[in-house]
Amino acid sequence: MARIGVFVCWCGSNIAGTVDVAKVTEEAKKVPGVVTAVDYKYMCSDPGQNSLRNMIKEQKLTGVVLAACSPHMHENTFRKAAVKEGLNPYFVEIANIREQVSWVHEDKERATQKAVDLMKMMVEKVKRDRPIEDVRVPLNKKALVIGGGISGIQAALDIANGGVEVLLVEKEPSIGGRMIQLDETFPTLDCSSCIMTPKMVEVNQHPNIKLYTYSEVEDVSGYIGNFKVKIKKKARSVVEKDCTGCGDCWNACPMHKNVKSEFNMNLSERTAIYVPFPQAVPLVPVLDRSVCLHFKKGGKCVKCYEACGPKCIDFDIKDEIIEETVGAIVASTGYDLMDNSLYGEYGYGKYKDVVSGLQFERLLSASGPTEGVIKRPSDGTTPQTIVFIQCVGSRDPEKGVPYCSKVCCMYTAKHAKLFAHKVHGSQSYVFYIDIRATSKGYEEFVRGTMEQDGAVYLRGRVSRIYEDEGKLIVKGADTLSGNQVEIAADMVVLATGVIPKKGSDKVAQMLGISYDKYGFFTESHPKLRPAESSTAGIYLAGMAQGPRDIPESVVSGSAAASKILGLFSKNEYEVEGTIASVNEATCVACFYCQRVCGFSAISRKEIKDRSGKVIKVVASVNPGLCTGCGACVNACFSKSIDVKGFMDDQIYAEIKSLAI
Amino acid sequence: MEDKKEGTVKSEGNNVSDPRIIAFVCNWCTYSGADLAGTSRMKYSDNVRVIKLPCSGRIDPLFIIEAFKKGAKGVLVSGCHPGDCHYISGNYHSRRKYAAFRDLLGFLGVDLNRIEFSWISASEGNKWVSVINEFTDKIKSLNDNSSDIFKK
Ligand SMILES: Cc1cc2nc3c(=O)[nH]c(=O)nc-3n(C[C@H](O)[C@H](O)[C@H](O)COP(=O)(O)OP(=O)(O)OC[C@H]3O[C@@H](n4cnc5c(N)ncnc54)[C@H](O)[C@@H]3O)c2cc1C
Ligand code: SF4
Ligand code: SF4
Ligand code: SF4
Numbered sequence: 001m002a003r004i005g006v007f008v009c010w011c012g013s014n015i016a017g018t019v020d021v022a023k024v025t026e027e028a029k030k031v032p033g034v035v036t037a038v039d040y041k042y043m044c045s046d047p048g049q050n051s052l053r054n055m056i057k058e059q060k061l062t063g064v065v066l067a068a069c070s071p072h073m074h075e076n077t078f079r080k081a082a083v084k085e086g087l088n089p090y091f092v093e094i095a096n097i098r099e100q101v102s103w104v105h106e107d108k109e110r111a112t113q114k115a116v117d118l119m120k121m122m123v124e125k126v127k128r129d130r131p132i133e134d135v136r137v138p139l140n141k142k143a144l145v146i147g148g149g150i151s152g153i154q155a156a157l158d159i160a161n162g163g164v165e166v167l168l169v170e171k172e173p174s175i176g177g178r179m180i181q182l183d184e185t186f187p188t189l190d191c192s193s194c195i196m197t198p199k200m201v202e203v204n205q206h207p208n209i210k211l212y213t214y215s216e217v218e219d220v221s222g223y224i225g226n227f228k229v230k231i232k233k234k235a236r237s238v239v240e241k242d243c244t245g246c247g248d249c250w251n252a253c254p255m256h257k258n259v260k261s262e263f264n265m266n267l268s269e270r271t272a273i274y275v276p277f278p279q280a281v282p283l284v285p286v287l288d289r290s291v292c293l294h295f296k297k298g299g300k301c302v303k304c305y306e307a308c309g310p311k312c313i314d315f316d317i318k319d320e321i322i323e324e325t326v327g328a329i330v331a332s333t334g335y336d337l338m339d340n341s342l343y344g345e346y347g348y349g350k351y352k353d354v355v356s357g358l359q360f361e362r363l364l365s366a367s368g369p370t371e372g373v374i375k376r377p378s379d380g381t382t383p384q385t386i387v388f389i390q391c392v393g394s395r396d397p398e399k400g401v402p403y404c405s406k407v408c409c410m411y412t413a414k415h416a417k418l419f420a421h422k423v424h425g426s427q428s429y430v431f432y433i434d435i436r437a438t439s440k441g442y443e444e445f446v447r448g449t450m451e452q453d454g455a456v457y458l459r460g461r462v463s464r465i466y467e468d469e470g471k472l473i474v475k476g477a478d479t480l481s482g483n484q485v486e487i488a489a490d491m492v493v494l495a496t497g498v499i500p501k502k503g504s505d506k507v508a509q510m511l512g513i514s515y516d517k518y519g520f521f522t523e524s525h526p527k528l529r530p531a532e533s534s535t536a537g538i539y540l541a542g543m544a545q546g547p548r549d550i551p552e553s554v555v556s557g558s559a560a561a562s563k564i565l566g567l568f569s570k571n572e573y574e575v576e577g578t579i580a581s582v583n584e585a586t587c588v589a590c591f592y593c594q595r596v597c598g599f600s601a602i603s604r605k606e607i608k609d610r611s612g613k614v615i616k617v618v619a620s621v622n623p624g625l626c627t628g629c630g631a632c633v634n635a636c637f638s639k640s641i642d643v644k645g646f647m648d649d650q651i652y653a654e655i656k657s658l659a660i
Numbered sequence: 661m662e663d664k665k666e667g668t669v670k671s672e673g674n675n676v677s678d679p680r681i682i683a684f685v686c687n688w689c690t691y692s693g694a695d696l697a698g699t700s701r702m703k704y705s706d707n708v709r710v711i712k713l714p715c716s717g718r719i720d721p722l723f724i725i726e727a728f729k730k731g732a733k734g735v736l737v738s739g740c741h742p743g744d745c746h747y748i749s750g751n752y753h754s755r756r757k758y759a760a761f762r763d764l765l766g767f768l769g770v771d772l773n774r775i776e777f778s779w780i781s782a783s784e785g786n787k788w789v790s791v792i793n794e795f796t797d798k799i800k801s802l803n804d805n806s807s808d809i810f811k812k
Contacts, residue, residue, distance in 0.1 A: 070695045071712075096710075099698030104789075105706040114706050121711070578714070596717075630718025646714055652726060654711050659730035660680050 002033040002127045005061040006119060007052055009043035009068035011098055018102035020112040024067055027116045031123050035059055044074050049081040056085040063091040063126035067119045069098040088131035090577070090645055093122040117658060124653040132577035132644045135623040139225040140327040141568045144169065146217055146507060149177020150550055151542025152332035153199050154557030155564075160208035162565040167324060168203060169212045169231055174280035175200050177334050178543075181263065183364035183372075185550060186414040187445040193279060193367065200281040214286050218321070220510050221600075223624030224537025225327045225573050233320040237273075237287035242312035245283035249273045252307035259291050261369075265359040267377060268369035273304045273313075278367060287313070328537050328564045331511060331521055332557065333504045335543040337496040338393040338400060346389065346494060347465045352378040353472060354465065354492040357411055364418050374422055376491055379470075383426070383490030386419055387474045388412045389462050390432040394497035401497055401518060406547035408495035409436045413449040415493060420453035428455045429487055431462050431476055439551070458485060465492060498547050512600060513538050520546045531559040535599070536573075536624070539563050578645035579626040580633070587618040587640040593632035594619065601625035602632065679733035679799045681708045683792075684719045689740035689781045696785030704789040705796040708736070715739065721761040724775065725768075734774045734799040736791070741779040773802055 006028035010016035021039040028037035036059050042048050043066055055061060064087070066078055071094035079089035095118040105111040141164055145156045148170035156168045168175070179185075180200070182192040203209050212231055219230040238249075253271035260266040263276040270276075272292040273285045293301035294315055305313045337356055340348035348354045353376045355363070366372035376383055390412050393400030409432070416428040435457075437446045449455045462476035471488040478485050500519035508515040513533035514522045521540045524532040531539050539560035542553040567573065580593075584607065594602040605620035619641065630643040642648055685691050691712050697704065713719055716739025724735045766772055776795045780787050 070698070072692065072695060096695070099695040100710060101706075103698040103701055104704055106703060107706065110706045114709070117709055121709070629715040630713065631715065633718060634720045643714065643718065646718060648720070651711065651713070651720075651723060655682065655723065655726050655730050658680070658682060658709050658727075658732070 001062075003060055003062045004031075004034045004123055004126055005052075005055050005059060005064045006031075006034055006037040006123065007043055007055075007064065007066045007068070008037070008039040008097075008119070009048070009066065010039060010041045011069060011102075012041065015068070015098050015102045018105065018108055018111050019097055019115045020108060023112050024097070024115050024119055028065075028067075028119055028123070031120055033127050034123060035061070043068050044077055049077070052078065052081050053085050056082060056087055061087070063087075063093070063129060065093050065095055065119060065122040065126055067095040067097045067115060067122075070094070070096045070100070073099075088129075090132040091126060091129050093126040093129070095119045095122040120657045121654045124657040125650045128647065128650045128653055130644065130647075134577045135575040135579070136572040137223070137225045137575060137624045139568060139571060139573055140227075140325050141165070142167070142324070142326045143328045143330065143564050143568075144217070144227070144229055144324070144326040145330040145332060147177070147332040147334055147501075147542070147544065148172075148175030148203070148211075148213070149332060149334040149542055149553070150179040150196065150199075151334070151544075151553040151557040152177070152330065153203055154554045155330045155332060155539075155541050155561045156203060156209055157199065157206065158558050158561030159564055160206045162561070162568075164208065164565065164568055166209045167212065167229075167231070167326065168209055169215050169217050171214070171216045172276065173214045173236075173274075173284075173286040174276050174282070175203060175211070175213060176277075176279075176281065178358070179550060180277065180279070181265070181358060181365075182361045183366075183368075184414070184418060186410045187439070187441040189414070189417075193365075197279045197281075200279070204281045211282065212322070213282060217507070217510070220329070220512075222325075223601075223622055224535075224567075225624060227326050227329060227537065229324050229326060229329075231322040231324065233322060235289070235317045235319050236284070237289070237292075237313060237315055237317050238285055239312040239314055239317075240282065240284050242310045243284045244310060245275070245285075246309065247275075248307040248309065249304035249313060250275070250285055252303045254301065254303060255291060255293065259288065264362045264369045265356065267355075267359055267362055287315075328539065328567055329511065330539045330541055330557075330560045330564070331507060331513065331533065331544060332541040332560075333501045333507055333544045335498045335547075336501050338499050340392065340494055340496050342399055343392060343494070345464050346392070346462065346492065347467070347472070348494060351465070351467055351472060351492075352376070353383075353490065354494065356494055356496050357408065357415070360415055360493045361411075364415070364422070372422075374419065381490075382423055384423065385426065385487070385489045386416075386428045386491045386493060387462075387472070387487055387489040388416060388428060388430045388493045388495060390430065390495045392494040392496045395433060401499065403497075403518070403547065404436060405495075405497040406436065407498070407549050409434075410442060410445070410549065412493070412495045413437070413446040413455075416455040417445075417449045417453045420449075420455065428453075429474075429489070430455055430457045432457060432459060433461070439549070460485075498543060500544060504544055511535065511538055513540075520544065531556065531563050536575075537567070573624075575623055576628070578643065579623055579628040580621045580630070580641055580643050582619050582621055583640040583642075584616070584618045586638050588638045589617045589619065590637065591619060592635040592637065593641050596631045596635040597626075598629070598631065599625045599627055601627070676803055677800060679707055679796070680731055681705075681734040681736060681792075681796060681799060682727040682732040683708050683710045683736040683738060684713060684716075684723060684727075685710055685736075685780075686716045686718075686739040687712055687714050689779075690716075690738040690788065692782035693780045693784045693788045696782065697788045698785075700785050702785060702789045704792045707796050708792050721764070724761075724765070728770065728774070733802075734776065734795060736776045736778065736795055738778045738780050738788075738791070741781055771802065773798060 097115040215233045218232045250271045255272040261270040273287040362368040394405040458478045460477035460479040474487045541556040541560045607616040
């Protein structure tokens with residue numbers, strides 16, 4: 001028999017001013033199952049909680065209803081108090097008579113009637129509560145990081161330094177991401193490779209990090225604490241452990257001039273067997289089979305094999321699938337630049353000397369195609385005048401994307417500055433819409449570009465660029481002076497907007513995390529849970545979440561790492577018990593539930609007899625994945641699945657209690 | 661009109677000028693939005709009784725029929741905005757389901773004016789207030805005091 005206690009809180013005058021608490025208490029006593037009902041000034045206070053505890057003990061209550069403030073306020077307080085008296089925490093129900101009654105209604109009689117109704121509803125619910133145990137899932141203390149840019153590297157190092165094993169999977173031949181393509185970095189102008197290379201090396205040498213480059217994660221299943229992952233290690237055609245990185249192979253490769261270097265943003269060529277850049281980590285080449293002559297022409301060319309001292313080139317190596325189990329995952333797949341060819345008026349692709357920001361980084365870089373001497377791609381001469389155009393594709397809902405790419409104001413100021421430093425007497429012009437330079441030292445940095453480095457900033461858009469006698473004629477508006485301007489430039493640099501890395505939507509689908517309409521991964525809460533994805537155990541870092549600079553990418557990598565280290569500080573992960581459960585006796589294995597479950601929480605389970613013969617197949621809920629949303633309950637025609645804490649009979653009883 | 665009501669029959673309330681309205685809301689968005697209306701001390705019609713569910717995806721169409729059977733004159737279903745769902749896709753399921761379900765209710769003879777679907781986020785206390793007030797006014801204006809909402 002249910003023995004229910006009802007506790008009506010005054011909340012000072014917050015409730016008692018509008019609701020007749022004595023009346024609610026009297027009405028409670030009349031409800032079948034209620035053995036005691038009291039009202040009290042402040043139920044959440046220590047004496048209030050004590051009276052709740054005493055009553056549970058003395059009256060041997062099997063459930064309690066608090067007619068008080070919103071459950072979002074004190075449900076946990078009262079649950080904890082009840083647990084101390086041996087009650088299951090889920091036998092505590094709250095009738096919200098403050099936020100949803102006394103604070104929003106004025107007529108005392110009618111407000112009291114509503115409070116009584118809500119109290120009765122909760123009594124009916126609590127009578128039908130079943131004990132719910134929170135579920136504990138064991139944790140495999142190993143982490144997977146997808147993407148080896150600065151954010152993923154930071155996450156991997158922090159986790160590894162915390163004593164946890166990390167698998168870092170990078171799809172390119174080397175880690176480093178975009179940052180290693182950059183020359184010097186705003187706002188302090190430290191050389192990107194000088195600060196990045198040591199980190200890359202540290203990753204490679206770290207005893208707790210297993211690095212998989214030229215690899216991709218192919219499949220992920222499971223849930224927090226227990227993700228099964230399949231990593232595809234693409235055939236490198238080089239035996240990594242024997243390779244010394246001497247370079248004899250790529251120097252011997254006859255494919256010199258045919259393949260564009262992705263790392264140099266197509267501004268130079270590479271061989272078929274190659275390392276993307278000299279400081280690559282690992283310093284082991286990849287043989288690009290799509291262009292290699294050995295694979296093109298029936299295996300004739302073996303020049304690299306002949307050149308290689310340790311004979312570590314193996315044309316027969318196959319893709320390899322590695323299976324691992326990890327407890328947590330970081331998604332840090334980074335970004336690409338938008339396609340500039342959408343902006344035909346700027347002549348990208350048509351005029352060689354119209355380049356993107358990343359191409360300009362490569363032209364500035366000492367390890368780049370021009371060894372750090374700025375040269376025009378068309379004729380190799382050094383430009384004297386460069387026009388920079390900001391907000392190309394960004395903040396342009398019509399043709400591009402509506403958001404601000406955040407880094408381009410800053411890198412343009414950097415480009416103009418470095419140009420002034422490298423080419424004396426040169427002149428740069430920057431077309432901008434607004435200047436967004438809001439982090440530490442950023443405003444000063446942009447000011448410096450204008451004032452010390454003499455860049456001319458013009459507020460307005462460029463309407464057209466065309467070539468005339470070896471010059472690029474840039475026509476635009478200076479909206480501050482109201483004049484049309486025409487600049488004869490030697491080069492044009494487009495500050496193109498950033499977009500999520502190609503294929504990151506596939507990664508999100510594989511991981512079961514949500515992403516926004518641009519493809520950026522979405523946080524579990526944009527403010528309060530910025531490092532977590534919508535799926536438990538999967539964390540986010542870097543530009544894959546949205547535009548951000550290096551310091552922010554590093555912070556987010558560290559944030560994801562600290563979340564994982566926190567998770568792994570325990571041996572088990574506790575999941576709220578209000579999740580779905582299947583009545584195996586009535587389940588007819590139609591798996592309609594599986595179809596509607598957005599969390600892949602439902603799987604097939606075989607029930608076997610003693611001899612091991614399958615006698616029945618039923619649906620089974622994975623507690624690590626189920627969120628208790630209840631979508632499956634409505635999909636089930638045989639009424640065999642229900643969500644604990646919100647069972648069908650409870651809801652019908654609540655409705656019935658409101659009958660008029 | 662014959663009386664088919666079950667449960668505790670109360671004579672007060674639930675006439676044309678004072679209709680009972682039941683709201684099925686999700687815990688994360690709409691319930692929090694309604695709480696926000698409270699913390700902001702906004703005032704709204706006291707005809708509504710809220711039943712809290714984890715997600716609008718948990719709201720079974722049969723709950724709505726049951727609510728009408730138990731004398732509700734209007735039923736509101738409210739969850740997070742599409743795309744904001746705490747459970748990612750829960751509210752898509754409910755949206756899809758209700759499109760089909762409305763037809764069924766219409767077939768059963770329920771005046772579709774008596775059912776309202778609305779997406780209210782945790783920050784939309786004001787929207788909760790206006791949805792409740794407008795829906796209550798609408799139900800009152802239907803000016804139909806039949807105790808049996810199913811016409812057939
Ligand atoms: C022109 C330009 C100049 C800039 N200059 C500066 C500057 O001076 N200062 C500054 O603070 N910021 C600067 N930035 C911004 C900076 O580049 C980024 O903040 C930073 O690189 C983001 O790092 P990330 O790790 O998030 O992404 P990325 O560097 O893009 O790294 C992501 C990595 O993940 C890998 N990856 C992607 N998908 C997969 C997959 N499916 N499987 C495995 N691996 C995958 C990629 O290959 C890549 O290695 C600049 C940006 C641009 C465009
Ligand atoms: S020649 Fe052999 S050892 Fe040298 S880099 Fe090439 S594969 Fe490695
Ligand atoms: S950072 Fe500057 S250039 Fe880039 S989109 Fe934003 S406003 Fe435009
Ligand atoms: S309650 Fe939601 S998450 Fe859990 S099994 Fe059902 S549909 Fe999936």
